[in-house]
Structures are given as C-alpha cells and as structure tokens.
Amino acid sequence: xxxxxxxxxxxxxxxxxxxxxxxxxxxxxxxxxxxxxxxxxxxxxxxxxxxxxxxxxxxxxxxxxxxxxxxxxxxxxxxxxxxxxxxxxxxxxxxxxxxxxxxxxxxxxxxxxxxxxxxxxxxxxxxxxxxxxxxxxxxxxxxxxxxxxxxxxxxxxxxxxxxxxxxxxxxxxxxxxxxxxxxxxxxxxxxxxxxxxxxxxxxxxxxxxxxxxxxxxxxxxxxxxxxxxxxxxxxxxxxxxxxxxxxxxxxxxx
Amino acid sequence: xxxxxxxxxxxxxxxxxxxxxxxxxxxxxxxxxxxxxxxxxxxxxxxxxxxxxxxxxxxxxxxxxxxxxxxxxxxxxxxxxxxxxxxxxxxxxxxxxxxxxxxxxxxxxxxxxxxxxxxxxxxxxxxxxxxxxxxxxxxxxxxxxxxxxxxxxxxxxxxxxxxxxxxxxxxxxxxxxxxxxxxxxxxxxxxxxxxxxxxxxxxxxxxxxxxxxxxxxxxxxxxxxxxxxxxxxxxxxxxxxxxxxxxxxxxxxxxxxxxxxxxxxxxxxxxxxxxxxxxxxxxxxxxxxxxxxxxxxxxxxxxxxxxxxxxxxxxxxxxxxxxxxxxxxxxxxxxxxxxxxxxxxxxxxxxxxxxxxxxxxxxxxxxxxxxxxxxxxxxxxxxxxxxxxxxxxxxxxxxxxxxxxxxxxxxxxxxxxxxxxxxxxxxxxxxxxxxxx
Ligand SMILES: Nc1ncnc2c1ncn2[C@@H]1O[C@H](COP(=O)(O)OP(=O)(O)OP(=O)(O)O)[C@@H](O)[C@H]1O
Ligand SMILES: [Mg+2]
Numbered sequence: 001x002x003x004x005x006x007x008x009x010x011x012x013x014x015x016x017x018x019x020x021x022x023x024x025x026x027x028x029x030x031x032x033x034x035x036x037x038x039x040x041x042x043x044x045x046x047x048x049x050x051x052x053x054x055x056x057x058x059x060x061x062x063x064x065x066x067x068x069x070x071x072x073x074x075x076x077x078x079x080x081x082x083x084x085x086x087x088x089x090x091x092x093x094x095x096x097x098x099x100x101x102x103x104x105x106x107x108x109x110x111x112x113x114x115x116x117x118x119x120x121x122x123x124x125x126x127x128x129x130x131x132x133x134x135x136x137x138x139x140x141x142x143x144x145x146x147x148x149x150x151x152x153x154x155x156x157x158x159x160x161x162x163x164x165x166x167x168x169x170x171x172x173x174x175x176x177x178x179x180x181x182x183x184x185x186x187x188x189x190x191x192x193x194x195x196x197x198x199x200x201x202x203x204x205x206x207x208x209x210x211x212x213x214x215x216x217x218x219x220x221x222x223x224x225x226x227x228x229x230x231x232x233x234x235x236x237x238x239x240x241x242x243x244x245x246x247x248x249x250x251x252x253x254x
Numbered sequence: 255x256x257x258x259x260x261x262x263x264x265x266x267x268x269x270x271x272x273x274x275x276x277x278x279x280x281x282x283x284x285x286x287x288x289x290x291x292x293x294x295x296x297x298x299x300x301x302x303x304x305x306x307x308x309x310x311x312x313x314x315x316x317x318x319x320x321x322x323x324x325x326x327x328x329x330x331x332x333x334x335x336x337x338x339x340x341x342x343x344x345x346x347x348x349x350x351x352x353x354x355x356x357x358x359x360x361x362x363x364x365x366x367x368x369x370x371x372x373x374x375x376x377x378x379x380x381x382x383x384x385x386x387x388x389x390x391x392x393x394x395x396x397x398x399x400x401x402x403x404x405x406x407x408x409x410x411x412x413x414x415x416x417x418x419x420x421x422x423x424x425x426x427x428x429x430x431x432x433x434x435x436x437x438x439x440x441x442x443x444x445x446x447x448x449x450x451x452x453x454x455x456x457x458x459x460x461x462x463x464x465x466x467x468x469x470x471x472x473x474x475x476x477x478x479x480x481x482x483x484x485x486x487x488x489x490x491x492x493x494x495x496x497x498x499x500x501x502x503x504x505x506x507x508x509x510x511x512x513x514x515x516x517x518x519x520x521x522x523x524x525x526x527x528x529x530x531x532x533x534x535x536x537x538x539x540x541x542x543x544x545x546x547x548x549x550x551x552x553x554x555x556x557x558x559x560x561x562x563x564x565x566x567x568x569x570x571x572x573x574x575x576x577x578x579x580x581x582x583x584x585x586x587x588x589x590x591x592x593x594x595x596x597x598x599x600x601x602x603x604x605x606x607x608x609x610x611x612x613x614x615x616x617x618x619x620x621x622x623x624x625x626x627x628x629x630x631x632x633x634x635x636x637x638x639x640x641x642x643x644x645x646x647x648x649x650x651x652x653x654x655x656x657x658x659x660x661x662x663x664x665x666x667x668x669x670x671x672x673x674x675x676x677x678x679x680x681x682x683x684x685x686x687x688x689x690x691x
Contacts, residue, residue: 052642056634076641077650085642092639096657102643105653110644145657162643 001201002028002051002170007062009050020046022226023062028170031198035212035237036205038223039245044205045089047223048172052086053079066170081113083169087159087176089205094146099158100128102146103165110166131164135191152179160191167195172203177211189214209241222248257311257433258293262286264317265399278371281385285398292392304577304609305548310491310517313461315433317400319347323426325457327354333455334420338670340451341419343405347426348434350403354422363408364419367437370406379408383441387469387499387525394495394521397467401437404466411444411473418449418668423466425490427458438468442476442504449668453483456490456515468496472504474528480508481671485678486515488543495521502528502557509666510537511675513682514545514574523552524562526588531560538659538675540682542571542603551580555588555618564595567659570606581613582623589618595625600632600658602651652683 009021020043028034038044050057051064053076064071071079094102107127108118119127132142135157147155156176163171173192177185192202192215204215212220212234220236221228224245229252230236240248255263265286272279294311295302323346334342341364344354350366357365363376370376371384388394405421423436434454442448456462472478484492492515498506510520524533539547553562568576578597599608612625632654640650656679666672 049638054638075647076638077644077646080642080644088639088642092633092636094636094640094654094657096660097653102640102653105649106640106643106645109646109649113644113646166643 001030001067002026002203003063003065003068004051005063005065007047007050007064008060009046009057010060011057017058019060020057020226021050024226024228026221026228028201028203030201032219033196033202033204033215033217035217035220036203036223036228037207037220037237037240042223043226044223045174048086048174048203048205051079051172052076052084077109078113080166081110083200085163085166085168085171087156087163087171087173089174089178091147091150091155091159093148095148097146099142099144099146103128103162106162107165127165131161134164134194135161136187137161153181153184156180157184157188160188164191164195169200170203171195171200172205174205175207176204177206177208185211186214209237212237224248224252257315260315261317261396262290268318268400273372275371277381282399282401285385285390285395288390288395289392289399292395295392301550301579304575305517305519305546307517310463313431313463315431315461315463316429317433319349319429319432321428322349323347323428324351325354325424325426330354330422330424330455330457333422333424333453335418335451335668335670335674338418338668340417343419343421345403345423345436347424347428347432348403348436362410362413362415363406365406367404367406367439368402370439371402376406379441383469383471384439385469387471387497388467388495389497389523393465393493394467397435397437397465397495400435401467404437405440406438407440407448407450409442409446409448411446413446415446415448418451421450421452423454423464425456425458425462427456427460429460431461432463434462434464434466436464436466438466440468440478441471442473442478444474444476447477449479449481451481451483451671454486454490454492456487459487459489462490464490464492466492466494468494470496470498470506472498472500472506474501474503476501476504476506478504478506479667480506481666481668482508482510482520483675484511484515484518485513488516488545490515491517493519493521497523497525498533499525499527500531500533503530504528505532507534507536507665509662510549511678512537512539512541512547512549513678514539514541514547517546519548519550521550523554525554526556526560526562529557529559531557533560533562534665535562535564535566536662536665537566538662538679539566539568539570539576540655540659540679541569541574541576542682543574544572545574546576547574548577549579550577553582553593555582555584555591555593557585557587558589558591560588561592562594564597565662566597567662568597568599568608569602569655569658570599570608571602573603573605575606576608578608578610578627579613580611580625582615582625584616584618584621584623586617589620591618591621591623593621593623597627598658599627599629600655601629602632648683649685652680652685655679655683
C-alpha cells in the first residue's frame with residue numbers, strides 16, 4: 001500500500017536547508033500494523049507530515065508510492081481523498097468551525113473529489129452518531145469549535161473520531177496515545193481496532209509500548225536521526241522501552 | 255470646474271427651486287457656508303490620513319438627475335432581503351419610487367424625508383431633530399445643504415415594529431456619473447424597537463458617489479438594530495455619515511458588512527447622552543481588487559454606567575486597502591464606563607494593506623477600557639490540518655475566513671440577513687459552503 005524508497009527531506013530553517021529525513025525505506029502492506037519509535041527529534045513527525053503532503057518539507061531524493069502511484073505532486077487534500085489520514089501529534093484549534101461542520105465539509109469535499117453527490121443530511125447525522133458513540137464522545141462536544149479549549153486527551157480522541165468518520169486506507173497515528181488516560185487509551189485503541197481490516201493499514205508513532213498492547217503491531221521500526229536503523233517484531237518495542245535507544249545507537253555506530 | 259465649485263454653483267440653482275421655508279433655508283445656508291470654508295477633506299487631516307478622495311472627486315458628476323428613472327422589481331429583487339416581510343423605502347437616482355416602496359402612517363411614520371420637510375404636521379419634529387446630531391464637518395454639511403430626500407422614520411413610544419424596514423438606494427447609470435446625497439432621519443421614542451437594513455446599489459458601471467447622512471435618535475429605552483450592507487460595483491463610492499444620539503437605557507447596534515465598492519468611508523458616531531446605555535458597533539470587511547474601505551468610528555461616553563462594544567474584522571486581498579480608526583472618548587463624568595474595542599485583520603495578499611489605529615481619550619478614572627488590534631496571515635498549520643482532512647485549499651481558506659468573521663455574524667438578530675451575508679462571503683471567497691449556518 002505504502003512504499004517509501006530512499007526518502008530524503010529537508011526544511012528551510014531561516015534560509016538554511018536543514019536535512020531531516022536521510023534515506024527512509026519502509027513498506028507497509030494492506031492489513032498490516034507498523035509502529036515507529038525513536039527519540040525526540042529523530043524525524044518521526046516529519047515522516048508523517050511528508051507522507052500526508054506538507055509542502056514546507058522539500059523532498060530532495062527518493063519516492064513515496066501509495067498503491068503504486070507516485071504521490072509526490074499530490075496536494076495534501078488529494079492524498080486525503082486517496083485514503084491517507086494523519087492523526088496529528090498536536091491537533092490544531094480552529095475557532096468558529098464546529099466539529100460537526102468541519103466533518104460535514106471534509107466528507108462532502110472528499111465525496112465531491114470522487115464525483116459523488118453530497119451525503120444526505122440524515123445519513124450524515126446517522127454516521128456522526130454512530131462514530132461518536134464508538135469513541136464515547138458526548139454529543140454536546142460536536143457543536144463546539146474544533147479543538148478549541150479541548151483537553152489534550154479530548155483532542156486525541158477527536159482525531160480518532162475524524163478518522164472513524166473518514167475511513168482511510170492508511171492511518172498514521174502520531175503520538176495519539178500521549179495525553180490519554182488509561183480509559184481513553186482503551187477507547188481510542190478499540191476505535192482503531194474496530195476499523196482495522198485486511199484492506200487498510202495503520203502506522204503508529206509512539207514512545208510507549210502501552211498503546212501497542214492494544215494495537216498490536218506486526219512490525220516495529222526504530223527511527224534515529226532521519227533513518228530507520230532497526231526493524232523487528234512487537235518484542236522490539238518492549239526492548240526499547242526497557243533499554244532506551246543507546247544500545248541501538250552503539251549498534252549503528254559499530 | 256472642480257467638484258467643489260460645481261456643487262457651490264449648483265446650490266444656487268437648488269436654492270431657487272426651494273419653497274419659502276426660512277427655517278430650512280437657514281440650516282442649508284449655514285451648511286453650504288461650512289462646506290465652502292472647509293472643502294473636501296484631504297489627507298492632511300488626521301482623520302483622513304489614509305483615505306484620499308482624489309480618485310473619486312475627479313469625475314464629472316451630475317448633481318441632479320436629468321430625468322426620472324424607473325426600474326422593475328424583478329431586476330432588483332436580489333438586492334432586497336426578499337424572503338422576509340418588510341417595509342421598504344426605495345430611491346432611484348435619489349428620487350423616491352412609490353411603486354417599489356411599502357411605507358406606512360399607521361400609528362407610526364415610515365415614509366419620506368421630502369414629505370416630513372414640507373408638511374406642517376412634521377414641522378416640530380424636524381425642528382427638534384433635523385441636523386441636531388450630525389456634525390458640522392464638511393461632508394455632513396454638504397449633505398445638509400442639499401438634503402431633500404431620504405427616509406423619515408418616527409416610531410412613537412411603546413411600539414415593537416414587527417417588520418424590518420429596508421432602505422434601498424439604487425442608481426441606474428442613466429447619467430454618465432451621478433452624485434447622490436440621501437438624508438435619513440430616524441427617531442425611535444421611548445421603549446420602542448426597530449430593525450433597519452440599508453443598502454446602496456449601483457446598477458451600471460457608470461460612476462456613482464454617494465454622500466449619505468443618517469441621524470438616529472434612540473430615546474429612553476429604545477432599541478435600534480441597524481444593518482448596513484455594502485456590496486457595490488467597482489465604480490461606486492460611498493461616504494456614509496451616521497450619527498446616533500442615545501438616551502438613557504437605550505440599546506443601539508450597527509452592523510456594517512463592508513464588501514466595498516470602489517471607495518467606502520464609514521463615519522459612524524455614537525453619542526451616549528444618558529446612563530446605562532449600550533452601544534454596539536460591529537463590522538465585517540472583505541475586499542479585494544483595488545477596493546478601499548475605511549471605518550472611522552467614534553463612541554462618546556458622556557454619562558456614567560454605559561457600555562460600548564466594537565468588533566471589526568477585516569480580510570484584505572489583492573491590492574485592497576483598509577483603514578480602521580476607532581476613537582473612544584470617556585468624559586470625566588462618565589464613571590464606570592465599559593468600553594471594548596477589537597479590530598482583527600487578515601491580509602491574504604502581500605500587496606494588501608491595513609492601517610489600524612485606536613484612539614482613546616479617557617478623562618474618567620473608574621472605567622474599564624480594552625482595545626486590541628491584530629494583523630495576521632492565514633494560519634498555515636490550520637490550513638494543512640484541514641487539507642489533510644480532504645478539504646481543498648480554497649475551501650479551507652474560505653472556512654478559516656468565515657470562522658474568523660463568525661463572531662460578528664453571531665450577533666445579527668435577523669436570520670435572513672445572516673444567511674445573506676454568509677452567501678455573500680462564500681461568493682466573495684469563491685466557494686460553496688458545504689453546510690447550513
Ligand atoms: N518547521 C521546522 N523548522 C525547522 N526545523 C524543524 C521543523 N520541523 C521539524 N524540524 C526539526 O526536525 C527534526 C525532527 O523533528 P520531528 O518533529 O520530525 O521529530 P519527532 O521525531 O517527531 O520528535 P518528537 O518525538 O519530539 O515528536 C527536529 O530537529 C526538529 O527541530
Ligand atoms: Mg513528533
């Protein structure tokens with residue numbers, strides 16, 4: 001589904017081109033769950049943003065294929081229409097736009113891009129009700145301005161609600177677990193698992209093994225200074241949590 | 255001949271046609287003298303520093319239309335808020351159009367200035383109110399000198415006017431360039447409530463300059479909601495001079511939806527002559543091209559325990575320019591005043607400019623006064639966030655801008671106006687909003 005080959009990406013940091021991703025290789029197939037772990041600043045969110053189409057990052061080398069199509073020239077919204085979803089590490093507040101109106105717009109724009117009619121209001125309401133129940137989101141919440149004044153945990157839960165509404169093919173969850181208490185974590189993980197199927201895939205970015213107890217990965221990758229330096233099964237996550245990253249750094253330097 | 259000279263000589267002609275009315279003639283003569291002395295304002299004056307009238311004054315305007323023009327309702331229906339039942343006072347090239355209007359004398363007067371000026375039964379009222387709150391500045395004076403037509407509204411006490419009143423001024427373009435000077439007088443007596451919608455609309459590409467004066471008297475406990483919809487052609491310029499005199503416990507609000515014309519200057523003045531008065535001034539400005547919109551507000555707090563709320567949002571694209579100059583005066587006696595002012599702007603083009611300036615003159619010591627102005631760009635992170643949800647760039651921009659101006663719309667009490675303004679905003683931003691508001 002997603003094939004990343006030798007991906008290099010930089011950002012203009014006050015006039016200086018700063019290289020962040022330095023040759024990423026990653027393949028995610030339909031039906032799989034992958035996890036990426038790595039120290040702060042290693043480039044995890046950057047990788048997620050580049051895949052989602054953030055234009056501030058310049059891809060200097062390599063390719064990103066989504067269902068065998070090179071998506072380099074696609075805008076973020078076009079990638080979304082093709083089924084890529086990013087749950088933000090830091091969801092953005094949009095004052096003045098309610099959660100409901102935001103979702104209506106997102107769904108109808110996606111349908112429009114696919115040549116479909118707008119979703120009938122009744123159907124939309126039903127979908128919203130169903131998905132908000134799945135994530136145990138209070139209905140009152142939906143009429144509030146998107147993310148404005150939401151607690152950290154509420155924001156994350158709202159991200160997964162959006163994911164549930166949009167039913168993406170590839171969901172990238174960037175530290176969705178941070179800020180969630182144990183009950184919320186279970187609800188969010190449960191939501192993600194309900195949406196899992198053999199036709200879609202999930203990429204989880206996290207620092208903790210905790211979430212991976214619920215969303216069990218098929219592969220765990222370690223991102224260090226812009227490169228994936230080690231991959232393994234779910235037991236690698238345990239090892240990282242116990243031992244930290246130094247032993248991997250040593251392995252890399254050796 | 256420049257416009258000033260043309261106006262001065264036209265006044266002599268105008269004066270000769272007037273009926274013998276010593277009172278009004280004195281008022282007019284004083285006014286033309288004031289205009290003659292002051293002339294049109296120039297950028298040298300502090301209040302006009304960022305707005306030059308030069309490009310507007312150079313046209314060769316007809317001061318009086320040569321003929322009476324008629325238009326069909328169907329051709330102009332879209333300029334009304336037509337899905338509500340309302341009183342209508344309609345002018346075409348400055349002349350009253352009875353067949354497009356719907357006025358009343360039933361328990362209240364919703365009619366014409368020309369009638370009020372000429373009929374004896376209105377005389378006392380005219381002498382009590384006409385030109386009593388308008389300032390003697392050059393443009394209001396010019397209007398006073400030529401004043402002959404406009405809306406005259408008098409609501410006696412304890413009346414809820416059930417239907418909003420729409421005042422519409424059309425210019426047909428049958429003259430190559432025309433100058434219009436409508437004059438409105440609105441008196442709302444004790445404990446009465448009225449809603450008014452005003453619009454100026456050019457129907458062709460010929461130049462129009464409107465120098466309008468509206469005097470509003472909100473007497474004790476009166477409630478006045480006034481909506482100005484400005485969305486004119488690029489050949490049409492408007493100088494709107496509105497003066498509101500409030501008596502104790504009255505509540506007055508003016509919403510100005512400024513989608514521009516060529517040049518628009520809104521001189522909006524509130525005078526709080528009594529205790530426990532509430533004044534609201536709100537505006538949304540969305541312009542592009544080379545449009546210019548200038549909001550020049552004054553709230554004069556004269557007595558204690560009053561409030562004023564100002565909230566102006568502006569979105570400026572292409573080569574447009576905006577000005578916000580908000581003055582608040584709090585007299586020494588006006589203790590416990592609460593005065594708020596906010597002016598927030600987004601520049602969507604690097605060629606657009608906004609000049610924003612609060613002016614506070616506070617002479618009382620026990621007051622709450624807050625003001626703030628911001629100028630920013632659209633939030634890139636928010637844009638990216640929305641786009642990852644499948645909302646295209648243009649729609650994402652529109653949604654952000656709509657959200658930005660939403661605050662101002664939330665205080666609009668007539669849903670049909672809200673819908674109309676939302677439509678205009680969507681139209682301006684070139685999108686179809688995918689949800690109901
Ligand atoms: N807009 C930017 N301008 C300059 N530097 C940036 C920008 N965005 C990211 N970086 C830098 O790129 C590097 C990688 O950042 P990134 O956010 O991808 O890290 P991360 O692995 O997600 O870290 P964390 O675990 O803290 O979330 C960091 O050094 C960061 O400072
Ligand atoms: Mg990160």
